[in-house]
Amino acid sequence: MTRLKLHDERHRVTRVGWLRAAVLGANDGIVSTASLIVGVAAASAGRSEVLVAGVAGLVAGAMSMAAGExxxxxxxxxxxxxxxxxxxxxxxxxxxxEREELAGLYRSRGLDAETALKVADQLMAHDALGAHARDELGISEITAARPVQAAFTSAA
Structure with missing residues (x-):
């Protein structure tokens, strides 16, 4: 029996899409809302006017950030x-x-020519578009754009 145990790896890169939107949305929301509140307060407005302006700015900012994202x-x-x-x-x-192109990518990453062609052949036989999307274009399930998720996260 091996001493190594299978384990569930939990990488944080899977969160990169919504985390970026959350940080951008939070930063923009804090800065713009605080600036609005300071500006309204500086105009000698009463407490209720400052509160209304702050809430209105927060809601408008969230909608704006969601739409932009x-x-x-x-x-x-x-x-x-x-x-x-x-x-x-x-x-x-x-x-x-396309086979040669994929093999060239693998050679540039350190595989010898024969191994690179074998890897390209095997990956293309399994899922040619997936192999090219991942290794040539840099598109994967983890990094794929998710507009609705980004919008809701940014608004929140």
């Missing part, structure tokens, strides 16, 4: 989709060139 991440998602469609067409039209 959605549009921004949607453009990333559209770009990823277009690149995947292009790659799908290239795999269909030029499979040998």
């Amino acid at each position: 959605y549009v921004s991440v949607s453009s990333q998602s559209d770009t990823e989709s277009a690149d995947l469609a292009r790659e799908r067409g290239e795999l269909s039209a030029q499979p040998e060139f």
Whole structure:
């Protein structure tokens, strides 16, 4: 029996999409709302006016951040989709060139030519588009754009 036990790894990179949106949203929300409150208070407004302005600024800021984040991440998602469609067409039209391209990526990472071709062949036989998406384009399930998630996280 081996001394190594299988374990569930919990990497934080899976959180990068919503965490970035949360940090950006929180930072912008704090700064812009605090600035608005200070500005209204400096205008000699009463306590209730400052409170109303703060709440209104908080709600408006959350909606604005959510909309902006959605549009921004949607453009990333559209770009990823277009690149995947292009790659799908290239795999269909030029499979040998795409095989060599993938093997070249593996050679540049340190594999010898023979091993790189074997790896490319095996990965392409299993999921050619997935291999190219991951290794050529840098798109994976973990890093794929999720506009709705980013919008809600930024608003929160």
